[in-house]
Amino acid sequence: MKIAITAQGSTLDAAMDPRFGRCEHFVIVDLETESYEAFPNEGVMASGGAGTQGAQFLANKDAAAVITGHVGPNAARSLQAAGINVYSMASGTVREALEAFKNGELPEVSGSTVRRHFGMGRK
Amino acid sequence: MILAIASGKGGTGKTTLAVNLALLLAETMPVAFLDCDVEEPNAHLFLKPTIETCEQVALPEPIVDKARCNGCGKCAEICAFNAILAFGDQVLTFPELCHGCGGCALLCPEEAITEEPRGIGVLETGWADRIRFIHGRVDIGMPLATPVVKAVRKRAKDTDGLVIVDAPPGTSCPVVASVKDSDYCLLVTEPTPFGLNDLELAVGMARELKVPFGVVINRAGLGDDKVADYCAREGIPILLEVPFDRRYAACYARGGQLVREFPKLQDGLRKLWLRIRMEVGGNGAGAACHQR
Incomplete structure (x- = not known):
């Protein structure tokens, strides 16, 4: 199973990015092999549809779940349709997020947690 | 002038x-x-x-015929505004993101996408x-x-x-x-x-x-x-x-x-x-x- 974590950097020690569509990187971890890959998020500069673009990207990468802080309405609808479960964690490192997920500490969220455009124009 | x-x-x-x-x-x-x-x-x-x-x-809005769609995802690839997504055989459209360029309908190899006018103002x-x-x-x-x-x-x-x-x-x-x-x-x-x-x-x-x-x-x-x-x-x-x-x-x-x-x-x-x-x-x- 592959799980994606929204991150501000490209390593396991990078801080999580609380935004989904406008996160800096997607770090995708294969839980079986413990290997990971990091992808800069092209949605950062999208004029619109950053959330839907992110969901499509994760679906194409076969991610089964994502750990992030906030999910807007379009992203939530897209992730749900793609069958990608959303787990909520707003701060900490990618590694900490993974541990918390493995320990079953993260709440699963359904539906959007923020209004649209929440992640725009803030760091 | x-x-x-x-x-x-x-x-x-x-x-x-x-x-x-x-x-x-x-x-x-x-x-x-x-x-x-x-x-x-x-x-x-x-x-x-x-x-x-x-x-x-009005702007043209894509309507997907699910019976014809084979889930190839070309529509999602071409869309510059991320207004259409393809997950396997599921295609999602986001009319409020769509700019009506018609690219998805043009490129769909199954001709599964038609366009219908959607009112956006007067x-x-x-x-x-x-x-x-x-x-x-x-x-x-x-x-x-x-x-x-x-x-x-x-x-x-x-x-x-x-x-x-x-x-x-x-x-x-x-x-x-x-x-x-x-x-x-x-x-x-x-x-x-x-x-x-x-x-x-x-x-x-x-x-x-x-x-x-x-x-x-x-x-x-x-x-x-x-x-x-x-x-x-x-x-x-x-x-x-x-x-x-x-x-x-x-x-x-x-x-x-x-x-x-x-x-x-x-x-x-x-x-x-x-x-x-x-x-x-x-x-x-x-x-x-x-x-x-």
Whole structure:
């Protein structure tokens, strides 16, 4: 199973990015092999549809779940349709997020947690 | 001649200038007024036109036939606005993100996508005495203003005489659609740091669009000299300065017509019109001199 974590950097020690569509990187971890890959998020500069673009990207990468802080309405609808479960964690490192997920500490969220455009124009 | 009236900063007096110039010039020539600020049109509050026609502005929206879709995902790949997604055999559309380019329908190898018009706003036309009046209004909650602006702006071609285009504030797509292909652009600003900051952005836009332009300083005397210094430095003509006067603001707030209530303003506007004609016509080269 592959799980994606929204991150501000490209390593396991990078801080999580609380935004989904406008996160800096997607770090995708294969839980079986413990290997990971990091992808800069092209949605950062999208004029619109950053959330839907992110969901499509994760679906194409076969991610089964994502750990992030906030999910807007379009992203939530897209992730749900793609069958990608959303787990909520707003701060900490990618590694900490993974541990918390493995320990079953993260709440699963359904539906959007923020209004649209929440992640725009803030760091 | 198409005269666009724009500004970087909102609330500088675009509509006030556009309306009063139209009222004055309509006494001696045919004038059409296009209110392109379709997100919050307000020129009608001052011109008080009689609206004669109202038509819907629509964008094509993709409709996916699930029976024909084979889930290849080409539609999602081509979409520049991420308005259509494909997850296996599931295709999702997001109409509010769709710009109606038709790329998905064109590329679908199964011909599973058809397009249906989706209303995004209205275009109304009428008359305000001798002024031909046209404005657009985007539907509430609809984030796509530019196609409605374009629908209004296209009417400039059907009109003789002077076309005054009241642009939205800012320098984004709806403004570009309003100002593009105009013969001249007036940039209305105020002598404040905000006015200057946004004027510089608007100047950049006008230069990029290769539309000759000049500046009108509204509420002159209120702030500082930095706008004037900037214009001098850049070789941009200041065509008119309207002094700050609380009575003008009160007149505006009532929906009043400044050129009627304060006839002394007519002189400045007439001179402004002469300057514009000199900049546009004359030797023609004059208008291009403050283009880089």
